[in-house]
């Protein structure tokens with residue numbers, strides 16, 4: 001890809017010598033150290049970080065910005081864990097305040113997409129003590145029967161860890177069984193912040209960093225791909241964010257199985273951390289930029305638009321992001337309960353394409369594994385709106 005000619009000049013003009021050195025490393029595609037990662041956060045101006053990250057994004061992807069056509073199923077919000085930031089779960093003892101979809105209700109959701117050109121179902125929910133490994137194996141099998149063409153991306157490492165321990169199977173055995181049933185990849189949730197200084201405070205009782213990473217490593221070993229998230233903007237410090245990304249970078253060196261990194265902005269409504277102020281837009285953009293610079297072995301950085309809002313998601317495209325997730329169509333509540341920008345997050349293809357075109361990027365529909373499905377650059381929005389196969 002063509003490099004922006006202004007970038008070397010911008011780096012030359014940077015007054016802070018350490019930041020200038022980092023800029024030159026980025027230009028020469030050299031890996032940043034953890035210390036340099038922290039320094040970027042502490043001293044890098046937004047414009048400098050943005051220009052560097054944008055250069056990396058351009059080198060890797062040109063103007064292509066991906067989206068996919070997917071829908072979410074949240075089996076339940078009943079959860080045995082008590083993450084302080086979670087606005088969504090209800091403890092089993094208070095399960096009458098929560099919801100639990102039956103197998104038939106979930107399959108009806110899948111059936112409701114008959115004839116619609118979605119390519120992925122994303123399944124993530126709370127950790128219900130009664131919903132076990134055989135149940136989810138059955139669910140995946142039945143989804144496959146109804147829609148063999150759908151890519152099934154499901155279950156955070158937190159859900160999987162609990163499922164496997166309850167079923168008394170090893171991670172290898174459990175992953176193997178789910179793979180045989182038809183599970184194809186793992187979403188990136190449950191990672192939060194790996195460092196125990198933070199994890200102990202915000203989510204002490206669920207799988208730890210090592211357990212999370214082991215589950216993803218095992219999935220990668222079986223040829224499955226996965227994503228990784230980072231919940232930022234609460235009590236963590238810069239060094240915790242860099243430690244988080246460092247652990248991911250190391251695993252990615254080993255397996256190459258991660259597709260995309262998704263920073264998740266902490267939202268403070270209706271949870272036990274409501275007293276914690278949310279991050280501002282400048283910090284949000286820095287998180288994306290530093291992620292793009294630090295995670296040199298992650299092919300993609302994704303902005304999850306329901307959490308950020310559409311305009312901020314658009315802005316992230318100038319700070320290293322090359323993917324804005326999907327149509328989502330989430331009729332339930334995982335994010336809206338935490339105070340996300342979108343109360344019932346869904347966008348149709350025309351809306352996603354418009355968002356991407358407004359910032360002069362090329363919208364390309366992808367599948368879960370980032371195989372391009374259709375380039376919308378030269379397709380008129382009106383044509384998309386009128387064609388049910390495109391919208």
Ligand code: V47
Pocket residue numbers: 085086087124156186187188189190191192227228229230231262264265266267268269271304307338
């Ligand atoms: O791990 C919970 C987050 C995650 C809050 O892989 C919150 O494509 C912000 O797995 N404020 C689950 N975030 C979501 C998830 C996901 C989402 C989008 C895309 C993908 C993917 C995966 O939701 C949890 C947690 O980090 N979360 N509460 C909150 N108050």
Ligand code: SF4
Pocket residue numbers: 079080081082083086087088089125126127158203206
């Ligand atoms: Fe349960 Fe997930 Fe909420 Fe934690 S974030 S309480 S594991 S639903």
